[in-house]
Amino acid sequence: xxxxxxxxxxxxxxxxxxxxxxxxxxxxxxxxxxxxxxxxxxxxxxxxxxxxxxxxxxxxxxxxxxxxxxxxxxxxxxxxxxxxxxxxxxxxxxxxxxxxxxxxxxxxxxxxxxxxxxxxxxxxxxxxxxxxxxxxxxxxxxxxxxxxxxxxxxxxxxxxxxxxxxxxxxxxxxxxxxxxxxxxxxxxxxxxxxxxxxxxxxxxxxxxxxxxxxxxxxxxxxxxxxxxxxxxxxxxxxxxxxxxxxxxxxxx
Amino acid sequence: xxxxxxxxxxxxxxxxxxxxxxxxxxxxxxxxxxxxxxxxxxxxxxxxxxxxxxxxxxxxxxxxxxxxxxxxxxxxxxxxxxxxxxxxxxxxxxxxxxxxxxxxxxxxxxxxxxxxxxxxxxxxxxxxxxxxxxxxxxxxxxxxxxxxxxxxxxxxxxxxxxxxxxxxxxxxxxxxxxxxxxxxxxxxxxxxxxxxxxxxxxxxxxxxxxxxxxxxxxxxxxxxxxxxxxxxxxxxxxxxxxxxxxxxxxxxxxxxxxxxxxxxxxxxxxxxxxxxxxxxxxxxxxxxxxxxxxxxxxxxxxxxxxx
Numbered sequence: 424x425x426x427x428x429x430x431x432x433x434x435x436x437x438x439x440x441x442x443x444x445x446x447x448x449x450x451x452x453x454x455x456x457x458x459x460x461x462x463x464x465x466x467x468x469x470x471x472x473x474x475x476x477x478x479x480x481x482x483x484x485x486x487x488x489x490x491x492x493x494x495x496x497x498x499x500x501x502x503x504x505x506x507x508x509x510x511x512x513x514x515x516x517x518x519x520x521x522x523x524x525x526x527x528x529x530x531x532x533x534x535x536x537x538x539x540x541x542x543x544x545x546x547x548x549x550x551x552x553x554x555x556x557x558x559x560x561x562x563x564x565x566x567x568x569x570x571x572x573x574x575x576x577x578x579x580x581x582x583x584x585x586x587x588x589x590x591x592x593x594x595x596x597x598x599x600x601x602x603x604x605x606x607x608x609x610x611x612x613x614x615x616x617x618x619x620x621x622x623x624x625x626x627x628x629x630x631x632x633x634x635x636x637x638x639x640x641x642x643x644x645x646x647x648x649x650x651x652x653x654x655x656x657x658x659x660x661x662x663x664x665x666x667x668x669x670x671x672x673x674x675x
Numbered sequence: 676x677x678x679x680x681x682x683x684x685x686x687x688x689x690x691x692x693x694x695x696x697x698x699x700x701x702x703x704x705x706x707x708x709x710x711x712x713x714x715x716x717x718x719x720x721x722x723x724x725x726x727x728x729x730x731x732x733x734x735x736x737x738x739x740x741x742x743x744x745x746x747x748x749x750x751x752x753x754x755x756x757x758x759x760x761x762x763x764x765x766x767x768x769x770x771x772x773x774x775x776x777x778x779x780x781x782x783x784x785x786x787x788x789x790x791x792x793x794x795x796x797x798x799x800x801x802x803x804x805x806x807x808x809x810x811x812x813x814x815x816x817x818x819x820x821x822x823x824x825x826x827x828x829x830x831x832x833x834x835x836x837x838x839x840x841x842x843x844x845x846x847x848x849x850x851x852x853x854x855x856x857x858x859x860x861x862x863x864x865x866x867x868x869x870x871x872x873x874x875x876x877x878x879x880x881x882x883x884x885x886x887x888x889x890x891x892x893x894x895x896x897x898x899x900x901x902x903x904x905x906x907x908x909x910x911x912x913x914x915x916x917x918x919x920x921x922x923x924x925x926x927x928x929x930x931x932x933x934x935x936x937x938x939x940x941x942x943x944x945x946x947x948x949x950x951x952x953x954x955x956x957x958x959x960x961x962x963x964x965x966x967x968x969x970x971x972x973x974x975x976x977x978x979x980x981x982x
Contacts, residue, residue, distance in 0.1 A: 426779060433776040437762070444764040444805070508760030512821070515724045517750040518777050674728065 434526030484607025501582025502591030580665035683732035707875035812843025
């Protein structure tokens with residue numbers, strides 16, 4: 424057991440080191456969301472009526488958009504290991520090779536924490552005025568962490584079955600797209616009924632509504648529990664899926 | 676025997692990749708699996724190193740059953756695949772330390788082991804550069820060094836020099852010979868007869884998932900006729916005189932006489948002295964060793980062509 428933890432720590436250290444040095448991934452997970460935020464706030468925001476300053480409305484959505492990019496790059500890192508000789512080296516060693524996924528997932532969460540912090544900081548500089556108490560900040564951070572962890576395991580599972588880095592990128596496309604079909608950028612009641620049905624029954628909307636409520640004081644209602652249920656459910660399902668897909672991939 | 680295999684079979688779908696392979700490797704020796712692409716060499720290595728499951732057969736490595744005791748086998752072996760399993764964005768030292776930590780040598784232990792291996796594989800100057808700046812030969816050496824962190828009993832090398840330039844290939848061969856001196860058993864695959872010839876104590880020729888031949892390098896060469904000397908003359912008359920004297924095979928079109936040889940200078944002297952006595956002098960003399968192509972042509976033609 425202590426070996427399993429030590430091996431995971433070694434692989435986490437590796438993934439963080441690789442992530443730090445992969446400039447493309449860093450740019451994708453930090454600069455891109457900042458550009459998207461500037462785009463939405465300064466270009467589209469003026470035309471979108473949300474009943475509040477648009478920056479106050481859009482920040483949670485940008486954070487979730489970040490998690491999508493973060494997950495996509497996690498899927499690609501895992502696919503890279505699965506399709507290079509690295510996974511064979513690890514599997515031929517007397518260790519639990521699943522630690523390679525644990526490493527990527529942990530690095531993914533760390534990368535997301537960093538990009539989220541940068542996005543929030545930039546948002547404040549652009550006029551974002553959160554009204555949250557320390558406890559509300561903590562609750563929002565906790566929920567986001569849970570959601571990011573769930574999404575990262577899902578990404579790791581997809582990366583484990585992908586036959587190439589390119590197909591991992593394609594498999595994770597929906598993670599980048601899902602935020603647009605949620606209350607991230609526009610209130611869902613402005614959407615046609617069909618899209619509204621999708622956007623109100625996917626995990627991103629309750630997570631965004633809860634984070635928005637915690638940070639800016641809009642009503643949360645039962646969205647908080649729904650968001651928590653989605654995140655915990657997604658985490659369990661994603662982890663089970665990642666284990667199953669990894670086993671399937673390595674047993675031939 | 677540190678590797679014992681009987682009746683190894685593996686199929687992907689309805690295609691048999693390995694069709695009843697038997698082999699034995701003595702401890703401390705070098706065993707080469709020789710064959711063209713698609714012969715089943717990589718599959719054999721993947722199965723013996725627990726990366727892939729066999730469909731049938733009895734397999735033991737370092738005294739452990741490959742299917743039932745994979746963890747024990749993994750503790751005794753290491754594998755260097757065809758594609759260098761190194762992190763391009765880590766330095767050579769970081770790659771080695773990472774493997775050392777996974778082998779639970781502890782931080783100081785892993786660092787000391789890494790330093791020793793960098794020295795041994797002539798990578799000290801490049802140790803703290805990222806691997807993406809390494810040449811192909813340096814990557815392979817680092818890859819091999821990473822396989823040695825745990826001091827394994829058996830090392831599987833899948834085509835260790837494919838794609839390397841001649842100088843890097845020689846360096847790699849030296850590294851492999853050094854390993855043998857430390858008592859490590861080497862199981863390698865190669866497409867090159869020369870490589871098997873230089874490194875291996877025993878060679879098995881694999882063709883379409885079956886054993887085509889096995890033995891020492893000399894055994895195999897004997898089966899394809901060994902070395903030959905090609906003597907080119909400037910006239911058909913000279914060619915005929917030489918052929919009458921030496922025997923061998925004449926090619927009248929190219930005016931070349933081929934005679935079997937043991938490849939020694941003594942034999943060359945004897946041939947030239949014979950020709951001088953007959954007053955014919957060849958315009959050109961060249962020596963030919965059997966190639967993998969010759970081995971395959973000889974082996975497959977014998978089995979494939981109906982009598």
